[in-house]
Amino acid sequence: MNPVARLRSSSRTPFLQVVKTAVAVVAAVLLCRLLIQGPFPTFAAIAALLVVQPSINQSFVKGLERSAGVVIGVVLATAVHLLLGDSVWVVLLVVVLAILIAWALRLTPTSATQVGISGMLVLTAGVVTPNYSADRILETVVGAVVALAVNAALVPPVLLEPAHLAVARLARDTAVAFERIAVGLTEGWDHDQWHGALLQARALRSQHLRAEASITAAQESLTMNPRRSRHRDVLDRDAAVAEHLRVLVTRVTGMTRAIRDNTGPDLRADPVVGRIATEVARIGADVRALSQRVEASEMPVVEEPALTAPLEVLRPNSQHWILIGALLEDIRRVREELLGEDD
Structure with missing residues (x-):
């Protein structure tokens, strides 16, 4: 089989879900810009992209998984940064620790991946402070909640x-x-x-x-x-x-x-x-x-x-x-x- 063919799905995602994802991302970003002063709310956009799922129940589960992963990853990155400072090897240490913590806690693949990604993004995005970390957690929660609300409000899917x-x-x-x-x-x-x-x-x-x-x-x-x-x-x-x-x-x-x-x-x-x-x-x-x-x-x-x-x-x-x-x-x-x- 042609490896490139694996990049394409056998069926298209319903166009309505595409529209809902776009609406959720835009709404989450705009709401975060009103609530939080700072850089572009990347965490909110990512959360909205991932949380809009084919069903409301799946969106709710994805929201919980992503929020849990972000909280653990941000707290881990902040703690390690305050103890060891800012350098390349600190970022690598946080990624390794995130993998081990996710394994020890038996997190789902979504949460486990999010722990490492969140920790890495926090350390590479700018100056890490407790307020900065709290804002990133708030961004994620806002993005997940907005995505769940959009998925429930705009013609909830019934299969x-x-x-x-x-x-x-x-x-x-x-x-x-x-x-x-x-x-x-x-x-x-x-x-x-x-x-x-x-x-x-x-x-x-x-x-x-x-x-x-x-x-x-x-x-x-x-x-x-x-x-x-x-x-x-x-x-x-x-x-x-x-x-x-x-x-x-x-x-x-x-x-x-x-x-x-x-x-x-x-x-x-x-x-x-x-x-x-x-x-x-x-x-x-x-x-x-x-x-x-x-x-x-x-x-x-x-x-x-x-x-x-x-x-x-x-x-x-x-x-x-x-x-x-x-x-x-x-x-x-x-x-x-x-x-x-x-x-």
Whole structure:
């Protein structure tokens, strides 16, 4: 891979966040110029640049991390300067001490990096005095508070739509996986066809992980968000559906693998297999209906699914009875999951 390509992200930062960052920097600098007499408020500008994040909760955490790092770094630099004076080796000593202190305190990477940077900036920016150090701490706090306020006031981000679409897409693709089993049993697929179906079913696991990551990001965006009340119910419903789909993905993958490993040319000849195919097709219809309710943002209602009563096998197949029994048990468990009866 071209190393230069790593400098670019696969997606752009939302333009609104760019605007909010610019507004936060300008507002923080202007406010500091009114409150603090002195040089350009570099610490305030840096804090504003770093604190504006995709969610208000992340901005709050970044503000705390940066403020803590600045306080430790400024206090450390001031103390060392008063004891040892001003020279190049003093700056290097402060940087080394900052690294060791951050390690000893188990600070987060943001805070740990900020300790050393703040100490170095204080020692190289001019005459170090207690008032100068206090002003730099105040600048950081002002920059962080302004950035947090701007992020909360200017259309606080809500990452609900990506999570909603991910869950609906997962439900739709899970329905397709069940329908694929029904078609394969009806048409009498061979081993290679079932192997391809298994690969597609296994891909649902990664898709479910991505849906869960989207839900986590949405929950993060709602934390401390003034608009959270109007979106919380939808997100909670999506999270509940994703948990049901986790079970269904496991079931459809297991069913596909069992058929791939145990299928045979005469499997389709057993009359029970045709009835199993019908039941699996009904499962697909139920899951597809669930995906449509998710897309329409409707409350998933526990209702009688298209599945009929459990199948009865009066005469087990002498060759495929293990596979047929496993499929019947999977159908029973899927039915319980769709009805909300599974403990």
